[in-house]
Amino acid sequence: MTTMTDGSVREFKMPDVGEGLTEAEILKWYVQPGDTVTDGQVVCEVETAKAAVELPIPYDGVVRELHFAEGTTVDVGTSIIAVQVAGAAPAEVPAQAVPVAEPKTEPHTDGEEKPQGRQPVLVGYGVAASSTKRRPRKGPEAAAAPAATAPRPELNGHGAAAPVAAGPRPLAKPPVRKLAKDLGVDLAAVVPSGPDGIITREDVHAAVAAPAAPTAPEAPAAVAPAAAAPAVSYDGVRETRIPVKGVRKATAAAMVGSAFTAPHVTEFVTVDVTRTMKLVEELKQDKEMQGLRVNPLLLIAKALLVAIKRNPEINASWDEAAQEIVQKHYVNLGIAAATPRGLIVPNVKDAHVKTLPQLAEALGELVSTAREGRTSPVAMQGGTVTITNVGVFGVDTGTPILNPGESAILAVGAIKLQPWVHKGKVKPRQVTTLALSFDHRLVDGELGSKVLADVAAILEQPKRLITWA
Numbered sequence: 001m002t003t004m005t006d007g008s009v010r011e012f013k014m015p016d017v018g019e020g021l022t023e024a025e026i027l028k029w030y031v032q033p034g035d036t037v038t039d040g041q042v043v044c045e046v047e048t049a050k051a052a053v054e055l056p057i058p059y060d061g062v063v064r065e066l067h068f069a070e071g072t073t074v075d076v077g078t079s080i081i082a083v084q085v086a087g088a089a090p091a092e093v094p095a096q097a098v099p100v101a102e103p104k105t106e107p108h109t110d111g112e113e114k115p116q117g118r119q120p121v122l123v124g125y126g127v128a129a130s131s132t133k134r135r136p137r138k139g140p141e142a143a144a145a146p147a148a149t150a151p152r153p154e155l156n157g158h159g160a161a162a163p164v165a166a167g168p169r170p171l172a173k174p175p176v177r178k179l180a181k182d183l184g185v186d187l188a189a190v191v192p193s194g195p196d197g198i199i200t201r202e203d204v205h206a207a208v209a210a211p212a213a214p215t216a217p218e219a220p221a222a223v224a225p226a227a228a229a230p231a232v233s234y235d236g237v238r239e240t241r242i243p244v245k246g247v248r249k250a251t252a253a254a255m256v257g258s259a260f261t262a263p264h265v266t267e268f269v270t271v272d273v274t275r276t277m278k279l280v281e282e283l284k285q286d287k288e289m290q291g292l293r294v295n296p297l298l299l300i301a302k303a304l305l306v307a308i309k310r311n312p313e314i315n316a317s318w319d320e321a322a323q324e325i326v327q328k329h330y331v332n333l334g335i336a337a338a339t340p341r342g343l344i345v346p347n348v349k350d351a352h353v354k355t356l357p358q359l360a361e362a363l364g365e366l367v368s369t370a371r372e373g374r375t376s377p378v379a380m381q382g383g384t385v386t387i388t389n390v391g392v393f394g395v396d397t398g399t400p401i402l403n404p405g406e407s408a409i410l411a412v413g414a415i416k417l418q419p420w421v422h423k424g425k426v427k428p429r430q431v432t433t434l435a436l437s438f439d440h441r442l443v444d445g446e447l448g449s450k451v452l453a454d455v456a457a458i459l460e461q462p463k464r465l466i467t468w469a
Contacts, residue, residue: 009064011079012057014046024048025073025245026080035063043081046074051344051377061085071181073245172199180204182242205237250342254404262318263440266399267448271456272420274430279462283356292360293367297389299462300412300455301333302359304387305352306468307454314451315384316407318441325442334386334403335363337370345403346375347383391415397433407443410455411435432459 014024024046031043042054043063061083068074170187172180176199180187183204190207192199244252276299283294308315308331315328333351337344346369348354348362369375386403391414400411413433420429436452458464 008084010059010061010083010085012043012055012081012083013079014074014076015055016076023073023075024053026068026070027052028070029066031063031066031081033063033065037061037063037083048377051375051380052373053376054374057081057083059083059085170199171197176201176204179240182240183208183237208237255401258402258404261320262402264399264402264437265440265443265445265448266435266437267445267452268397268433268435269452269456270431270433271460272422272429273415273432273459276459276462277415277430288357289360292357293364294360296415297335297387297412298356298360298363299465300389300410300459301335301351301363301387302356302465302469303455303458303462304385304410305331305333305359306458306465307451308385309352310454310468311447311451314408314438314443314447316442317384317405318407318439328384331385332383334383334406335366336386336388336400337367337375339370339373344370344375344380345383345386346370346379347386349382385409387412391432397435399435400437402437402439406439408436408438408448408451410452411437434459 025048027045027047029044031037031041037043037057038060039058040056043057045052045054047053064082064084067078067080067082074080170190171192171194172187177187179185179201180190180199185204185207187199187204190199190203193203194200273296276296280294280296280299283289283298312329313327315331317326317328318324319326330350331352332347332349334345334347337346346366348359348366351359351362354362366375366379369379383403383406385406386400386409388398388400388409389412390398391412394414397413398411400409402409411434413435415430415432417428418431419426420431421427422429434452434456436448436455438448438451454468458468
């Protein structure tokens with residue numbers, strides 16, 4: 001969406017990157033005033049209530065002005081960047097550049113402890129062993145150009161700009177940078193205590209606590225010092241407030257709506273999955289599965305699809321306005337994924353018609369996209385049933401909340417070696433607990449029990465995948 005202003009400058013407006021979304025947060029600018037851009041070049045990354053999306057510019061020219069800083073939420077239809085179009089008379093770049101926050105991610109440094117929560121975790125796969133793909137960062141030469149025009153301010157925790165002292169960029173891990181931003185701490189003024197001059201979380205907390213000491217009210221002279229131990233605190237900070245927006249905000253609203261709209265029922269079953277685990281190892285050696293991601297989640301997903309085929313009434317939704325049950329004759333299988341931006345549930349479209357290799361390929365693409373933070377809004381729409389694997393966190397099971405618009409969600413617990421009665425003898429077997437939550441308005445106890453029992457039976461005797469599919 002673009003607008004002509006004075007015949008030489010084009011204003012690029014925030015587009016509706018989803019379906020009916022009204023706002024988006026600017027996560028990162030990839031260009032700065034004075035940079036040359038070409039048609040189709042990605043200029044920024046924004047986050048909606050559904051996903052992070054990169055925005056390409058639709059013309060050639062030179063960036064004249066960035067209207068908003070990183071971290072700002074902008075209404076759809078509002079101009080976010082001005083570009084001097086190619087061939088037009090050059091316009092003077094404003095002296096005051098828009099404050100741009102530090103990048104939120106950077107490569108992991110060897111020898112440092114890898115922070116938790118950096119890399120998206122697809123529930124059912126665990127943390128990726130390799131680093132995620134990132135857009136190359138500009139070198140020192142390129143970064144120095146805008147700084148020569150005007151000082152580059154750092155955003156504080158309230159969205160205001162604070163001057164940043166000139167000099168080398170302070171060394172700190174991404175979580176520490178985010179903490180400093182949330183607390184309004186200027187990293188350039190923090191004294192590092194980590195190896196090689198790296199700023200730690202403790203350094204940031206110390207910077208927050210230090211100025212507060214002189215302003216603390218003194219105790220009255222007549223009152224003796226308290227002998228009791230001081231109140232427990234963490235790193236000198238009593239509280240940290242984290243703004244809830246984007247995906248987390250949308251997820252919170254959706255979960256509250258689901259929990260207080262659909263009457264949830266959860267049933268549990270513990271099952272011996274030893275044969276399924278053996279089949280997983282066999283499939284890894286199968287020629288047709290070479291190069292594909294083969295793990296227990298793949299067979300659990302296939303088992304659920306077979307159970308839905310045998311009990312199609314569970315694949316439905318409730319139409320409150322019409323007071324009708326909407327039966328779905330297709331299965332868009334959602335897989336819950338925990339990412340730094342919050343919980344997302346992308347789904348495999350038409351999973352019911354996919355063969356095992358096709359399902360493995362689709363799940364592989366889903367996890368790769370989620371890890372890169374590039375899951376599109378379309379990929380998270382239209383789900384009919386969901387799987388959430390809490391077992392990757394060592395949890396036995398849970399009572400999952402339904403994804404809005406769906407009638408069932410299957411939680412898979414940790415697969416552990418446990419004593420189990422097998423053929424009349426107690427033996428060590430691979431065992432897990434499944435939990436199925438469903439909407440009791442359209443799924444009664446009998447139907448929910450049949451579906452859960454079918455999934456358990458298939459995982460106990462995976463040859464049923466052949467006879468029941």
